[in-house]
Amino acid sequence: MTDSTAVSARDVVHRYGDRLALAHFDLDVPAGRVFGILGPNGSGKTTFVSLLAAMQQPQEGTLEVFGLPPSAALRARVGTVFQENALDPLMTPSEHLALAGRMFGLDRSTARSRAASLLDQFGLGGRERERIGSLSGGMRRRLEMTRALLHKPELLLLDEPTTGVDADERALLWEQLRDQGTTIILATNDLAEADHVCDDVAFLREGHVVAVGSPAALKEGLRRDSVRIGWAGDARATGDELRSWLGVGTVVERDREVIVTVDDASSFVPHLFARWPGAIRAVAVEPASLEDAYFHHVGRRGDAAAREDR
Amino acid sequence: MRANLTACLALFERDLSAIRRSRSQVYSSVLTPLLLLIFLGTGVSRGLQPSSLPAGNFTAYLVPGVVVMTAVFAATFASASYYRDRDSGVLRMLLSSPASSRTVLLGKSMAGVTLGTVQAFAVLVIAAPFVDFEWQHGVFTGLLLSVATIVLLNLVLAGVAQALASRIETMQGFHLLMNLVLFPLLFFSGAFFPVENLPVWLEVLARINPLSYAVDALLLAAYADSSTGFFGLTIDFAVLGGLAIVVYALGFARMPRLTWSGK
Numbered sequence: 268m269t270d271s272t273a274v275s276a277r278d279v280v281h282r283y284g285d286r287l288a289l290a291h292f293d294l295d296v297p298a299g300r301v302f303g304i305l306g307p308n309g310s311g312k313t314t315f316v317s318l319l320a321a322m323q324q325p326q327e328g329t330l331e332v333f334g335l336p337p338s339a340a341l342r343a344r345v346g347t348v349f350q351e352n353a354l355d356p357l358m359t360p361s362e363h364l365a366l367a368g369r370m371f372g373l374d375r376s377t378a379r380s381r382a383a384s385l386l387d388q389f390g391l392g393g394r395e396r397e398r399i400g401s402l403s404g405g406m407r408r409r410l411e412m413t414r415a416l417l418h419k420p421e422l423l424l425l426d427e428p429t430t431g432v433d434a435d436e437r438a439l440l441w442e443q444l445r446d447q448g449t450t451i452i453l454a455t456n457d458l459a460e461a462d463h464v465c466d467d468v469a470f471l472r473e474g475h476v477v478a479v480g481s482p483a484a485l486k487e488g489l490r491r492d493s494v495r496i497g498w499a500g501d502a503r504a505t506g507d508e509l510r511s512w513l514g515v516g517t518v519v520e521r522d523r524e525v526i527v528t529v530d531d532a533s534s535f536v537p538h539l540f541a542r543w544p545g546a547i548r549a550v551a552v553e554p555a556s557l558e559d560a561y562f563h564h565v566g567r568r569g570d571a572a573a574r575e576d577r
Numbered sequence: 578m579r580a581n582l583t584a585c586l587a588l589f590e591r592d593l594s595a596i597r598r599s600r601s602q603v604y605s606s607v608l609t610p611l612l613l614l615i616f617l618g619t620g621v622s623r624g625l626q627p628s629s630l631p632a633g634n635f636t637a638y639l640v641p642g643v644v645v646m647t648a649v650f651a652a653t654f655a656s657a658s659y660y661r662d663r664d665s666g667v668l669r670m671l672l673s674s675p676a677s678s679r680t681v682l683l684g685k686s687m688a689g690v691t692l693g694t695v696q697a698f699a700v701l702v703i704a705a706p707f708v709d710f711e712w713q714h715g716v717f718t719g720l721l722l723s724v725a726t727i728v729l730l731n732l733v734l735a736g737v738a739q740a741l742a743s744r745i746e747t748m749q750g751f752h753l754l755m756n757l758v759l760f761p762l763l764f765f766s767g768a769f770f771p772v773e774n775l776p777v778w779l780e781v782l783a784r785i786n787p788l789s790y791a792v793d794a795l796l797l798a799a800y801a802d803s804s805t806g807f808f809g810l811t812i813d814f815a816v817l818g819g820l821a822i823v824v825y826a827l828g829f830a831r832m833p834r835l836t837w838s839g840k
Binding site for chain 2 (some may be wrong): 339353354365370
């Protein structure tokens, strides 16, 4: 682990009863970056993040955050935003932040001045004496961020922080978070958001890391174009045939839509209309996205079921 | 250590200040025991005219028991703050702080002790001028003994309540258990009738009942003249103090950690 490494996980194993949540998990997170942890439900994202928050201990392997194992001392250096709010609706923002400040060892005056500054930054200035229950969903998320940043954490853990937050609020939140200059680990299922805000991402599957790198680097190895095909009828039967075509990468089938990554959309699309005349409702061609990279590395739920069957 | 103390104090203050928002709970927790005293005390005194009381009338005898009952209810209600914090997610925030889980429980418990003590002592002080207390150790010493008894009793009750709340998943289950255990304990603690001259089986139950020692101490502090009580003050304080130590040493030794999702 070097000075520029915020998190180092080596061969970490964690179980819940018989279920293996993290299976020989290895990952390094560089300091000062926004790092996304992406994976399907049950892939180990939340377990890994809860270990980083020192809310539980890894059962095997080595986990260090800024060179420290998970401990109370580490919790003083970490800020956490949970997926669901951790706010008492009967308290006011200033009361909530005063409590959080003292729980994290700040004296009253430091907590007060820091809270006032953060509330202003996050657009909550003037609302500090209103009951939290009267604040909008977006305001409550911003208050959560304010609370997590109050003690100037060196590592900020965000578990689906923008669920239910509109686009304007999201932009404001990320603008403010980036200004803090702290290392951020974002556990999310929102691939578009991760593509937009993360410097690096790790894809998780079945408790271990299957790919890690910057979104650009992860997309680089993919086929060049992403083609979204809208079908007039059920599209699911077309997947196997498309996979056998030359130049086709991943194929994701939904009810009336198929998303395909291809080397060259300009030759693929005419071929498509020739094969299924009248069956195609719409075609959209986009550059390959992080979602394509995700499906390429992680696979789909159907793929996992197929692997288990094998 | 200092950080844990600060965190404990912060939680203590926060839980106490939360009471400002539910004043009706405080008023009713004092008013209900007083109404019980008025109606049950007057009814039994006049209607049944009990003759085997050590001193005074039944209403005076009933006061220490009702004070203990107030503490029991206060501890049960105070534990609701644990469930409120868990369900609102605040408990996860508290446990993600450097403070130990024991500190979190202790801070909440101390707030419960304070509230329970204030409520129980208020019932005693409001009732005292209207009943025939003998104050055999003098009013001032009697009040000091009463406060000490009430604090020790609340330490035990609030400690048990918080320790149980952190282990019982639903508030309904918690209240069911508290009612199932504490109501019968109240009945054979001497709160509503003297435990002297009872059948042996009931006397045995009274002797192993922690609430009996609190009722006994309060009876000795306020109610009867020239009485040595059932156990005596030394034993009463030794048992209550010992129980408080056991509750905090064992009950708070390990608090189940919440998962990240708070479930």
